[in-house]
Amino acid sequence: xxxxxxxxxxxxxxxxxxxxxxxxxxxxxxxxxxxxxxxxxxxxxxxxxxxxxxxxxxxxxxxxxxxxxxxxxxxxxxxxxxxxxxxxxxxxxxxxxxxxxxxxxxxxxxxxxxxxxxxxxxxxxxxxxxxxxxxxxxxxxxxxxxxxxxxxxxxxxxxxxxxxxxxxxxxxxxxxxxxxxxxxxxxxxxxxxxxxxxxxxxxxxxxxxxxxxxxxxxxxxxxxxxxxxxxxxxxxxxxxxxxxxxxxxxxxxxxxxxxxxxxxxxxxxxxxxxxxxxxxx
Numbered sequence: 001x002x003x004x005x006x007x008x009x010x011x012x013x014x015x016x017x018x019x020x021x022x023x024x025x026x027x028x029x030x031x032x033x034x035x036x037x038x039x040x041x042x043x044x045x046x047x048x049x050x051x052x053x054x055x056x057x058x059x060x061x062x063x064x065x066x067x068x069x070x071x072x073x074x075x076x077x078x079x080x081x082x083x084x085x086x087x088x089x090x091x092x093x094x095x096x097x098x099x100x101x102x103x104x105x106x107x108x109x110x111x112x113x114x115x116x117x118x119x120x121x122x123x124x125x126x127x128x129x130x131x132x133x134x135x136x137x138x139x140x141x142x143x144x145x146x147x148x149x150x151x152x153x154x155x156x157x158x159x160x161x162x163x164x165x166x167x168x169x170x171x172x173x174x175x176x177x178x179x180x181x182x183x184x185x186x187x188x189x190x191x192x193x194x195x196x197x198x199x200x201x202x203x204x205x206x207x208x209x210x211x212x213x214x215x216x217x218x219x220x221x222x223x224x225x226x227x228x229x230x231x232x233x234x235x236x237x238x239x240x241x242x243x244x245x246x247x248x249x250x251x252x253x254x255x256x257x258x259x260x261x262x263x264x265x266x267x268x269x270x271x272x273x274x275x276x277x278x279x280x281x
């Protein structure tokens with residue numbers, strides 16, 4: 001499902017949704033949410049908005065006609081509701097960027113869609129020039145495996161190499177090592193955990209994840225909090241796309257989910273796809 005707002009990125013959203021549908025052998029749809037002030041205005045104002053969506057689709061020179069959904073109300077909630085009702089496997093949306101203050105206080109439309117959607121979400125941004133790779137970010141957990149496969153498929157489609165990264169947060173490693181007794185011999189005042197064994201273990205874990213998938217990728221271990229390290233590395237390496245996995249939780253547990261994915265969506269310079277693994281899958 002392509003969620004379009006008639007903004008500057010809407011054509012890119014349409015093309016991406018169509019390509020993904022064709023790639024998977026599926027169908028695709030377009031969802032447009034009428035602003036609340038338009039929905040409550042005269043009927044001719046609503047018709048003008050619908051006509052604008054039709055013209056946008058025609059201008060995209062697409063060779064297939066998507067199903068159309070016109071919703072009213074809150075943008076994020078309406079997009080999520082329409083996608084779930086239709087049974088979408090992927091929502092494609094623009095970044096809907098706001099100022100830093102607005103994002104901190106309210107959250108962007110795309111961040112809210114990522115948080116509440118039942119399925120994967122692709123947030124489209126213009127790729128860097130030249131785009132040099134596709135990045136899959138993993139925390140070495142099972143929910144990140146589908147994200148690596150999606151990233152591998154996209155790397156093949158785009159003709160770019162795939163890199164799989166894992167970020168080591170040194171402060172968390174030191175704390176975890178201390179609380180698990182690994183530093184017991186050195187005592188609680190031991191300032192630093194040896195880095196070599198941790199990094200080597202991370203590299204081996206990455207390799208063991210990639211081998212069963214049959215994925216050709218370069219494993220990279222990054223330093224720092226994941227939400228910072230992933231964004232910084234993707235920018236420095238000019239990644240065309242970042243793919244990151246998350247749990248498919250519902251209700252309050254989804255709101256409280258570790259917001260690394262949401263932070264990457266908000267701050268990355270390129271497109272970001274959040275792949276949700278449903279609980280029990």
